Amino acid sequence: MEEQLVIETPEQVELSYELAGLGSRFAAGVIDSILVVLVVIILVVGLVFLAGLSLSSFADFFDVEGEGGPPQFKFRVLSWTTALFVLAVFAVYWGYFFFFEVVTNGRTPGKKELGLRVIRDGGYPITVTAAAVRNLMRAVDALPWPFYAVAGVTILFSSRSKRLGDYAAGTVVIKERVPDYTAKTDKRKRSRAQPEQPGLAERYDPRLSAKEAAIVRSFLLRRSELNKEARERLAREIAQPLMERMGVQEDDPEAFLLRLINPPTEKQAGPTGRGEPPSAGTR
Amino acid sequence: MDLKDLIGKRKAQWERLSELLQRESRLTSKRLSAREVAEVARLYRLAASDLAKARLLDAPEELIRYLNDLVARGHSFIYRSKPSSWGALRRFYGQEFPRLLRRRWPYVAAAAGVFLAFALGAFVGVWLDSTTVYNLLPESVIQLVDSKPRRQGEVVWSENLRPVLSSVIMTNNIGVSLRAYAYGIVFGIGTVYILAFNGALLGALAAHFQREGMGFVFCSLVLPHGVLELMAIFVACGAGLRLGHVLFCPGELTRKGALVRSAPEALRLFLGAVPALVVAALIEGFITPTALPAGFKLTVGGAAGAAALGYALLVGRE
Numbered sequence: 001m002e003e004q005l006v007i008e009t010p011e012q013v014e015l016s017y018e019l020a021g022l023g024s025r026f027a028a029g030v031i032d033s034i035l036v037v038l039v040v041i042i043l044v045v046g047l048v049f050l051a052g053l054s055l056s057s058f059a060d061f062f063d064v065e066g067e068g069g070p071p072q073f074k075f076r077v078l079s080w081t082t083a084l085f086v087l088a089v090f091a092v093y094w095g096y097f098f099f100f101e102v103v104t105n106g107r108t109p110g111k112k113e114l115g116l117r118v119i120r121d122g123g124y125p126i127t128v129t130a131a132a133v134r135n136l137m138r139a140v141d142a143l144p145w146p147f148y149a150v151a152g153v154t155i156l157f158s159s160r161s162k163r164l165g166d167y168a169a170g171t172v173v174i175k176e177r178v179p180d181y182t183a184k185t186d187k188r189k190r191s192r193a194q195p196e197q198p199g200l201a202e203r204y205d206p207r208l209s210a211k212e213a214a215i216v217r218s219f220l221l222r223r224s225e226l227n228k229e230a231r232e233r234l235a236r237e238i239a240q241p242l243m244e245r246m247g248v249q250e251d252d253p254e255a256f257l258l259r260l261i262n263p264p265t266e267k268q269a270g271p272t273g274r275g276e277p278p279s280a281g282t283r
Numbered sequence: 284m285d286l287k288d289l290i291g292k293r294k295a296q297w298e299r300l301s302e303l304l305q306r307e308s309r310l311t312s313k314r315l316s317a318r319e320v321a322e323v324a325r326l327y328r329l330a331a332s333d334l335a336k337a338r339l340l341d342a343p344e345e346l347i348r349y350l351n352d353l354v355a356r357g358h359s360f361i362y363r364s365k366p367s368s369w370g371a372l373r374r375f376y377g378q379e380f381p382r383l384l385r386r387r388w389p390y391v392a393a394a395a396g397v398f399l400a401f402a403l404g405a406f407v408g409v410w411l412d413s414t415t416v417y418n419l420l421p422e423s424v425i426q427l428v429d430s431k432p433r434r435q436g437e438v439v440w441s442e443n444l445r446p447v448l449s450s451v452i453m454t455n456n457i458g459v460s461l462r463a464y465a466y467g468i469v470f471g472i473g474t475v476y477i478l479a480f481n482g483a484l485l486g487a488l489a490a491h492f493q494r495e496g497m498g499f500v501f502c503s504l505v506l507p508h509g510v511l512e513l514m515a516i517f518v519a520c521g522a523g524l525r526l527g528h529v530l531f532c533p534g535e536l537t538r539k540g541a542l543v544r545s546a547p548e549a550l551r552l553f554l555g556a557v558p559a560l561v562v563a564a565l566i567e568g569f570i571t572p573t574a575l576p577a578g579f580k581l582t583v584g585g586a587a588g589a590a591a592l593g594y595a596l597l598v599g600r601e
Contacts, residue, residue, distance in 0.1 A: 009331060009354070009358055010362075011328060011331040011332070012335075013331040013332070013334050013335045013354065014338075015334075015351055015354055015355045015358060016351055017355060075443040076442075076443060078443075079443045079444060079445070079446045079447050080446045082446070082447045082450075083446035083447050083449065083450035084450070086447065086450040086451055086454055087450050087453070087454065089454075090454040090457070090458070094461070105359060105360075105363060106359070117359070119359060121543075123355075123358060123359075123362075124358075124359070124362050124363070125359045125360070125362060125363035129547045129550065130547075132550055132554075133546045133547060133550050136461055136464065136465055136550065136553075137465050137468060138465075139461055139462045139464075139465035139466065140465045140466060140468055140469065140473070164468050167468075167539060167542055167543070168468055168526075168542055168543065168546035169543070169546065169547075170543035170546075176352065176355070176356070210341060213341075214341055217341075217343065218343065218344045221343050221344070221345065222344075
C-alpha cells in the first residue's frame, strides 16, 4: 500500500501526497550518484589533459625548493589546477544535491526522473536552510559510506519514510504523480467526464448509501484497467454483500453493479453489456 | 453547481494553470512574468476550491486525484520562500553568526574542553611512557618525525606543492567539521568521538616532538594555522554538541520537534566556521611550510587567532 501524507493548505483544502518509498528513493539516489561521478570524471579528464602537457618531468613536481632549480611555470599551472580540482570535487560532492534541490524546488535530476520531490513537513516548498541541513546530514545517512545503510534503516522504520536528514530538516520526499497528467487524462476525461458523466456521478439506486455508491462507481470506472481475474473477483466481492442485503440473486455481478449505479429509468434500456463504459446506455 | 458544470467551466483554467506551473518547473524555459505569476495565484485558488467541491460532489477518483495533484503543484509554487541574497550573506556574517556564537558559547567551550582533555591525556601518556606513542600515532608519522633534521623550518614543501597541499587540507578540515556537525544527530556521540580522536592525536604528536627535543619546531609547525583552525573546529563541534544536547534533553518539545528546531541553528554555527577553515588552510599551505622565520609564522598564527576572537566577541553587538 502506498502511504499518504495529508496536509491542509491555507485555503483549507486538504491535499494528499503519496510518500516516496525506499525503492524509488534508492533509484533516484543511484541516478544522482552516477551523475556526480560523471561530473568528477569530466573534471579528471580536464585535469589529465592539462597534466599531459607537462607530465614529461613529473618528478620535478615534488622537488624540494632549492634543489630542483627555479620552479617552472607549467608545474605551477599543474599544481593550481590540481588544487582547483580537489576543491571542485569537494564542492560537487557536497553541493550537488543542495544545489538542485534549491534551484528546482526540491528535485535533483534523479528525483525528477522518478517523479519525486522534497517538500517540508507542512507541505511547503523546500527552503535553502532545509536543503542544506538534509544534505549535510548525508555525512551520517551515507554510513557506512557509500551504502546509505543508516538512511535505509531509518526510512524503513519511519512512519513518513524519513532518513535522518529529513528528520533534522523537517522534510519529506513525496511522489509527484505524472506531471503531464493533463495530456494523458484529457482523452479519458473526455470519454468519462463529458455529458454522460454526471449521470454516473449523481444518480444511483436509492438502496445504496453514498459510500457504497462511491465504491461501486470507482470500480466501474477502473474496471477496464484491471485484468480479467481481478475484475471478476472485485465485482463479486463488491456485489455479494449488496445482493444479500437486497435479496437479489444475479449471475453477472458486474451487470448488477452497473444497474445499481445507472438505474434503468427514463428511456434507457438498462445497460448490461460487459466491458462497455457505464455511459454506453445513454449513447 | 454540479459536476458537469464544474468540469465544463473550469477545465480550460485547470489546463492553463498546469501549463504555467510546468513552465515554471523547467530550468531552461523562461520564467513567468509578473502577470503570469498573478494568474497562477488566481487559478490556484480556483483550483483549490474546485478540489473541495469535487470532493463534496463525490466526483470520480480520477478527477479528485487530478485536481489534488494540480493544487499540490500550485501550492509548492505559491508558498515557496524568498530566495536568499547577498544581503542575507552579509547580515549573516555581520550580525547573526557572531551573536549566535555568543549565545551558544558554552557548547563551543565544551567542545574545546573535550578536545584539550584528550590532548592533555595523550600528551601525559606519551611523555611518561614513550612506547605509548605507537598506540596513538601511525608508524609513518613517527618515522617522519624521527628522521627529520633538528632545525626549525625543516619541513619545507616545494612551492609547487603548496596549492595542492592547501586545497587538500581545506577540504579535509571542512569535511571533518561537517561531520562534527552531522554526527551530532547520533546524540552527540559522533562529535565527541571526533574531538577525542583528534585531541589525542595532537597531544601524542606534541609529546613525541617534545621528547625528541623539538618542542619549538612543533609549535612553529602547528601554531601558525592551528590556532584559527582549532577555534573553527571547536565551533563546528559545538554545533554537533548542541544537536546532541537537544536530543538528550528536548525539554517541552518532542525529540523530533527539538531536532527540527535546533538543526538550522546548529547548521549556522557550522557554516559560520567555514571561512575560518579556509583561511587556516591557506596559512597551512602557504605560510607554515615555508622557510620564513619562525617568529613571523607564529605572529601570523597569533594575529589570526586574535582576529577571530575579536570577531566573535565584538562584531554585531546589539
